[in-house]
Amino acid sequence: MTPTAARRTLFTPPVPASPFPYHPGSLLSVTDLTVEGVSRLLARATELENHDPLLRDHILAKRRVALLFYESSTRTRTSFELASKALGADTTLISSLSSSIEKGESLKDTGLTLRALGAEAIILRHNSSGAPWLLEEATRLPVINAGDGMHEHPTQALLDLRTILAHLDPRTKTCHPELSNDRHPERSHPAARDGAVEGPAFSNFREITSETLAGVTITITGDILHSRVARSNMLLLPRLGARVLLCGPKELLPQQAAGAGPGIEIERDFDAALRQSQIVMMLRIQAERLAGLQLDLDEYKAAYQLTGQRLAAHAPAAVVLHPGPIIRGLEITAGVADGPQSAILEQVTNGVAIRMAVVERALLAGGNGAPADRPSSVEPQQGGLA
Numbered sequence: 283m284t285p286t287a288a289r290r291t292l293f294t295p296p297v298p299a300s301p302f303p304y305h306p307g308s309l310l311s312v313t314d315l316t317v318e319g320v321s322r323l324l325a326r327a328t329e330l331e332n333h334d335p336l337l338r339d340h341i342l343a344k345r346r347v348a349l350l351f352y353e354s355s356t357r358t359r360t361s362f363e364l365a366s367k368a369l370g371a372d373t374t375l376i377s378s379l380s381s382s383i384e385k386g387e388s389l390k391d392t393g394l395t396l397r398a399l400g401a402e403a404i405i406l407r408h409n410s411s412g413a414p415w416l417l418e419e420a421t422r423l424p425v426i427n428a429g430d431g432m433h434e435h436p437t438q439a440l441l442d443l444r445t446i447l448a449h450l451d452p453r454t455k456t457c458h459p460e461l462s463n464d465r466h467p468e469r470s471h472p473a474a475r476d477g478a479v480e481g482p483a484f485s486n487f488r489e490i491t492s493e494t495l496a497g498v499t500i501t502i503t504g505d506i507l508h509s510r511v512a513r514s515n516m517l518l519l520p521r522l523g524a525r526v527l528l529c530g531p532k533e534l535l536p537q538q539a540a541g542a543g544p545g546i547e548i549e550r551d552f553d554a555a556l557r558q559s560q561i562v563m564m565l566r567i568q569a570e571r572l573a574g575l576q577l578d579l580d581e582y583k584a585a586y587q588l589t590g591q592r593l594a595a596h597a598p599a600a601v602v603l604h605p606g607p608i609i610r611g612l613e614i615t616a617g618v619a620d621g622p623q624s625a626i627l628e629q630v631t632n633g634v635a636i637r638m639a640v641v642e643r644a645l646l647a648g649g650n651g652a653p654a655d656r657p658s659s660v661e662p663q664q665g666g667l668a
Contacts, residue, residue, distance in 0.1 A: 301419075305644075305647070306647045307403065307424035308424045309425075310418065312517045313517055314436070320440070321490035324444055338369060338370075340370055342642065342646075346371065346373075347366045347401070348405070349375045350405065352377075352413075356607070361633035366637075371645070390416065390420040397421045402424075403424045405428050408431065410430065411430050424644035424645065424647070431510065432510055433510050434513055434514045435514050436514050441633045441637075442605070443522070446601070450560075457498070458599065459601050459622055490522060496523035499561070500561040503586055504613050505530070505566065505567050506565065507535060507539075516543065520544055524545060526545055527547050527559065529586065530586060531550075556600065557597065560600055562588065562593075562601070564614045565604070566604075566609045586613070588618050590621065602618060604626045
């Protein structure tokens with residue numbers, strides 16, 4: 283009897299669950315948060331913002347927070363420091379130019395030193411992608427990612443979301459630049475004047491769901507290749523139903539970015555993207571990361587600069603965002619940055635409230651005993667930017 287050849291079967295072992303984050307209070311990526319977790323964080327940000335300051339500063343009284351910044355920062359560093367102090371925490375700032383980092387000390391040793399000195403949480407800005415994961419693994423402290431290389435900036439995406447919701451009419455899913463324009467009350471939207479919208483429009487979103495941004499198109503334009511802000515928004519906004527258009531030249535926006543996830547498309551024609559958008563997010567050209575790229579700035583400005591004329595012609599009702607720092611006259615003109623459709627300074631203000639909620643979550647491991655916000659399982663990211 284001729285023996286039958288055994289059929290060879292292939293077995294692919296399951297991908298083990300990521301051990302990150304080790305600490306339930308860490309925020310390394312926006313994918314660490316469920317949609318429900320995002321909703322709780324934004325709701326808590328509003329509660330803390332409206333809390334009596336004399337009572338609020340007892341929430342984290344004398345808790346120790348270290349801000350470890352390997353890159354220069356104005357908005358992120360200052361807002362994290364103000365947010366921590368508003369909750370009563372003690373903060374210390376360590377920069378790469380005024381510490382043993384300058385002498386060659388490793389990130390791991392710096393983190394372990396901060397832990398030995400009594401730091402209970404570390405807020406990290408680093409020029410290398412993945413640095414927050416390494417720091418959390420070494421210290422097992424709650425680590426908040428304040429921007430890592432070209433990878434992610436999760437709290438920026440959260441404050442961008444809060445700003446978007448402040449201008450979004452929950453009844454019609456249309457955006458209005460005037461809806462939350464505290465700088466110019468006379469421009470307030472009729473719905474707000476009539477009492478239909480109380481305070482910031484976000485108060486009407488009792489709960490954020492996977493359909494909250496359904497029907498909303500958000501265009502992100504500029505240096506997307508190097509932008510951690512773009513990546514975090516790409517990972518967050520489509521999960522809430524948004525359609526995200528990426529716009530820029532091929533040098534700053536490789537075609538494979540369209541495969542970063544569902545709800546993400548590429549539109550090379552800036553004017554066409556504007557005509558479809560309720561939200562326009564501009565990004566600066568990151569000169570410090572452009573080594574080896576050939577980019578004609580005059581051609582770039584002609585094709586992708588957001589001017590008042592272009593905005594009026596193609597997106598007269600859109601809300602304009604920018605994570606900063608702004609390079610006036612390059613990606614955006616001064617008239618647009620300071621104009622009635624700009625919510626750029628609102629983004630800065632929202633950063634304090636969001637970061638209060640994130641720091642509280644870090645030190646209370648979920649905030650007020652709330653369950654961890656980490657998804658039980660996260661699908662591996664397909665495609666995306668290197």
